[in-house]
Amino acid sequence: MQAALSLTTREAVADALYRAVLAFDTDDQALLDSALTHDAVFDLDGRIMNGLDAIHSECFATVSKLDTTHFISNVRINVVEGASEASMTASALSQHFRPGTGKTPGATNLMGGSLYVIDVVKDEADGLWKMKNWKMKLIWSNGDWGVMSGN
Structure with a gap:
């Protein structure tokens, strides 16, 4: 994936986050990898994952299989x-359903509101901005946590 020449620096920084959440929503591991450094640290509300392999196995493998959407706002x-370095904060709203149940009326789900604090770096090899440290602080949740574990 090459950096889009039409993006401003600020848009390109934000695009790292947009690529990552879209990757979770569409089960696109290559897109996720384009948004994170190889040694990225993902702090998921106190659960620390170090490096792409850990993020793949401890988070992406589960969340990307759900019927899920992430909405990002208030990006600063x-x-x-x-x-070649930047930081950003954002608010996120995520909704998760068990696989194949997202369109089922009354299906159980889990919704959460989070704050993100992110450090990004520019990868000179491909020109893309990538997240090096991604901290997600869950502020609230509503629904069935069993959705996340398949129960």
């Missing part, structure tokens, strides 16, 4: 033009 980016 701190970047200096020409720099």
